[in-house]
Amino acid sequence: MYVICGEALFDLFGEAGAEDGVTFDARIGGSPFNVAMGLARLGETAGFFGGISNDALGVKLVDKFRKEGVLDDYILRTDYLTTLSLVQKDANGHPAYTFYGANAADRMVTTEDLPVFREPPFFLHIGSYTALVDPIAGALKALIERERRNTLISFDPNIRPTVEPDMALWRRNTEGLAPLADVIKVSDEDLALIAPDEPIADIAHRWLSSGTALVIVTRGGEGASAYSAGFETTCPGIKVKVEDTVGAGDTFQAALLSGMKKLNVTDRKSLAELEEQRVRRLLEFAMQAAAITCSRRGADLPVIAELEKEWAALI
Numbered sequence: 001m002y003v004i005c006g007e008a009l010f011d012l013f014g015e016a017g018a019e020d021g022v023t024f025d026a027r028i029g030g031s032p033f034n035v036a037m038g039l040a041r042l043g044e045t046a047g048f049f050g051g052i053s054n055d056a057l058g059v060k061l062v063d064k065f066r067k068e069g070v071l072d073d074y075i076l077r078t079d080y081l082t083t084l085s086l087v088q089k090d091a092n093g094h095p096a097y098t099f100y101g102a103n104a105a106d107r108m109v110t111t112e113d114l115p116v117f118r119e120p121p122f123f124l125h126i127g128s129y130t131a132l133v134d135p136i137a138g139a140l141k142a143l144i145e146r147e148r149r150n151t152l153i154s155f156d157p158n159i160r161p162t163v164e165p166d167m168a169l170w171r172r173n174t175e176g177l178a179p180l181a182d183v184i185k186v187s188d189e190d191l192a193l194i195a196p197d198e199p200i201a202d203i204a205h206r207w208l209s210s211g212t213a214l215v216i217v218t219r220g221g222e223g224a225s226a227y228s229a230g231f232e233t234t235c236p237g238i239k240v241k242v243e244d245t246v247g248a249g250d251t252f253q254a255a256l257l258s259g260m261k262k263l264n265v266t267d268r269k270s271l272a273e274l275e276e277q278r279v280r281r282l283l284e285f286a287m288q289a290a291a292i293t294c295s296r297r298g299a300d301l302p303v304i305a306e307l308e309k310e311w312a313a314l315i
């Protein structure tokens with residue numbers, strides 16, 4: 001089982017309405033929410049750990065998880081409100097987010113709320129702003145320390161300047177989590193925010209030297225690169241008519257984690273032994289999944305039937 005930790009919220013897509021108003025299209029979202037849903041759509045057993053409100057929006061979030069087949073055993077229901085994220089897209093479909101979530105349900109998780117797993121998860125994944133803002137950030141770090149002896153750890157920094165504008169804080173937090181993570185997936189845009197003057201390869205190799213086994217850097221339409229102790233490799237992007245890129249990175253993340261299971265990565269030894277050719281196939285699978293999401297509005301992640309050819313090619 002995969003356990004995905006972090007936020008579940010509503011994205012509000014604003015459109016011009018009346019002269020004095022704005023019309024919003026509200027869609028379920030949140031990076032960890034999308035990753036959990038993406039894994040379930042790929043046929044994996046995935047559970048979610050995070051705070052979800054008892055308000056009307058929180059009810060919809062839990063109902064969506066259940067509909068998608070995501071296990072709700074570890075969801076923490078609270079009376080704090082649901083975070084709202086205002087999404088504005090540029091001409092290329094790239095989103096900018098403004099968050100309304102101070103003291104919201106997804107942030108107000110403490111170490112006392114940590115779940116007890118019936119068996120160690122295959123992967124424990126954390127990321128986005130819940131890996132930075134307290135009290136949940138401290139709780140997730142405690143969870144990693146508790147579980148990492150028997151569980152692989154995945155981390156996606158997923159920088160959100162409108163949650164915390166201090167890039168130095170994001171950088172310190174990312175550098176602090178990197179040694180605890182077995183797999184890091186990060187976008188080149190995120191690295192440009194937290195380390196604008198440092199070559200990407202240098203960052204990846206620093207993380208590898210600190211204990212990370214595999215660093216994946218996504219480059220939008222330009223493709224993705226992988227760094228390990230034994231090799232560096234880059235795969236070109238996939239051309240697609242972009243509706244928007246909301247959820248693309250989360251789709252990539254879900255496909256990456258699912259693909260590792262397909263490649264029989266079961267522990268740190270097998271992760272360290274991944275060969276370049278197999279990692280390239282993994283990148284191609286994840287990029288194809290992300291391309292499908294980009295062709296649709298919002299975080300509408302693909303199901304496994306849409307990726308049959310790429311899934312078969314992983315072996």
